[in-house]
Amino acid sequence: MKKRVELFTVTRNRRINNEYIVLYAKPDGKLPDIAPGEFVEIKVENGPNTFLRRPISIHEVNKDSNEMLLLIQEVGEGTRLMVDLQPGDKLDLIYPLGNSFTVPKRGKMLLVGGGVGVAPLLILGRRLREEGAEVNFLLGARNREILMDLTDYKQYGPIGVTTEDGSAGVKGFVTDHPLLKERLKDMDRVYTCGPDAMMRAVATAAKGAGIACEVSLENMMACGFGACLCCVVETKSGNKNTCTEGPVFNIEDLKGW
Amino acid sequence: MTASGTFGFGEEYEDFIDISALGGIVVKGTTLHHREGNPYPRMAETASGMLNAVGLQNKGVDYFVENIYPRIKHYDTGIFVNVSGSTIEEYVQTAEKLNDLEKIPGIELNISCPNVKEGGMSFGVHCPSxxxxxxxxxxxxxxxxMVKLSPNVTDVTEMARGVEGAGADSISLINTLLGMAINAEKRRPLLSTITGGLSGPCIKPVALRMVWQVYNAVKIPIIGMGGIMNATDAIEFMLAGSTAIQVGTANFIDPTISVKIIEGIKEYMQRHNITDVNSLIGGMLID
Known part of the structure; x- marks a missing residue:
């Protein structure tokens, strides 16, 4: 898919909880096909501290309304400005960027997300179901207050939940959930996106069970389209760009995973 | 022109712009042998700029000649190769391998990369080297x-005169300024190499000053760069003495910026009734 710079218009700012919002935005023309795992680079206006664009995963696309959905967690000055965007505001995007998750036509899939890493798992869950695969979600959060709204996910499969303080679902990390501790061997493939430590723990569990695992990395990048070479990840065949050769990698290809 | 290390081999920008619309491109720093570059993290955002420590990751000059050059030689623009090395012999051998490429009118000798342990900038901060x-x-x-100078020197004019005397056809400046950033909460550096090269609009005043100084010190053309984000910035560099300009970090934020700058320069010329763009070179008015 040809990459482009395009001005979107925000159509809705849906507050999920104290930290998360979902931004709905549409381009003037028709949205191209978006594959699960692809991301956008958002230009954040104002302020010397938000000089570079911010890479954000595509949460979902709605073909009927021609909208793209972006899940945004307020973590710093850049995301704070994005969280404040209102319907009618403009959003300068470079997209679609990166590669995408494998979408097989059958099999039992486990989609493990932590924190804001749950974002691409919604579009992935939908695409897997459309193709005919079975979808199981395992979503982790620090506590109940910042757990993602599960409504949209529910339509594609059952959801296991963990919170670090036990205020919702199983207490602990995603790796403490029976889905990963006991039922992993029933799965054909694991997908994961979230904090580095969580993804490494999921990858270790998948490796132990001999199950294919794809991770979506969040390395810092300056451009998003392969020019700056800042976001490299060490693979068994040398450094690769997270932005163009990822963000999705099979853990078998990564060095040290 | 577009600056080395910010424009890949041009191909990375093909979706966004017509590469042939540009005056020239300087492709990614090339060395005699393959280099993996520095470990991650290689980048940190700073106020009005960024630090990088890529460390000249590239597949070596032979790979460029055999695999990349055939893919990009159709661009109707001046393709310059940025050449770096750890020893004089490496620079010489790399340059020799680029001699016979019909569509490469020149090279940019990078004696100013701050991100490699050996060589690189050490050539550019020591005049005899x-x-x-x-x-x-x-x-x-x-x-x-073309010889690309480092700003990390006491007197940039000394370096400029030195390379002019040594046979340079033109001088490009400035490369990145050596800088660093720390995460106070974690008490750790933000770059794997601790220090890295600072670029972006925060370095523009330093770059303009150095272009102006070098303009008054040498006769060969100057290719000015350092934080150019728009056409006005580009014109300022010309008024300070640049014959041409390079756009670097701005490409990351707007991959179409280089063609917009060309249009902006034309618009400025119309507005000021200027017919020859060369009349802007060193055209700053001083009372």
Whole structure:
């Protein structure tokens, strides 16, 4: 898919909880096909501290309304400005960027997300179901207050939940959930996106069970389209760009995973 | 032109712009041998700029000649190769391998990369070394020899005069300024190499000053760069003495910026009734 710079218009700012919002935005023309795992680079206006664009995963696309959905967690000055965007505001995007998750036509899939890493798992869950695969979600959060709204996910499969303080679902990390501790061997493939430590723990569990695992990395990048070479990840065949050769990698290809 | 290390080999920008609309491109820093570059993290955002420590990751000059050059030689623009090395011999051998490429009118000798442990900037901050590497490459390289200077020196004019005397056809400046950033909460550096090269609009005043100083010190053309984000910035560099300009970090934020800058320069010329863009070179008015 040809990459482009395009001005979107925000159509809705849906507050999920104290930290998360979902931004709905549409381009003037028709949205191209978006594959699960692809991301956008958002230009954040104002302020010397938000000089570079911010890479954000595509949460979902709605073909009927021609909208793209972006899940945004307020973590710093850049995301704070994005969280404040209102319907009618403009959003300068470079997209679609990166590669995408494998979408097989059958099999039992486990989609493990932590924190804001749950974002691409919604579009992935939908695409897997459309193709005919079975979808199981395992979503982790620090506590109940910042757990993602599960409504949209529910339509594609059952959801296991963990919170670090036990205020919702199983207490602990995603790796403490029976889905990963006991039922992993029933799965054909694991997908994961979230904090580095969580993804490494999921990858270790998948490796132990001999199950294919794809991770979506969040390395810092300056451009998003392969020019700056800042976001490299060490693979068994040398450094690769997270932005163009990822963000999705099979853990078998990564060095040290 | 677009600046080395910010524009890949041009291909990365093909979706966004017509590469042939540009005056020239300087492709990613190339060395004699393959280099993996520095470990991650290689980038940190700073106020109005960024630090990088890529460390000249590239597949080596032979790979460029055999695999990349055939893919990009159709661009109707001046393709310059940025050449770096750890020893004079490496610079010379790399330049020799680029001699016979019909669509490469020149090379940009990078004696100012702050991100490699050996060589690189050490040639560019020591005048006798800068002269030695420039003249050694001049002896073997037949095309246009542009030498890229480091701002990390006490007197940039001394370096400029040195490389001019050693046979440089033009001078490009400035490369990145050596800088660093720390995460106070974690008490750790933000770059794997601790220090890295600072670029972006925060370095523009330093770059303009150095272009102006070099303009008053040498006769060969200057290619100015350092934080150019728009056409006004580009014109300022020309008024300070640049014959051409390079756009670097701005490409990351707007991959179409280089063509917008060309349009902006034309618009400025119309608004000021200027017919020859060369009349802007060193055209700053001083009372």
């Amino acid at each position: 800068a002269i030695a590497v420039t003249s050694a490459v001049r002896d073997v390289y037949k095309g246009h020899l």
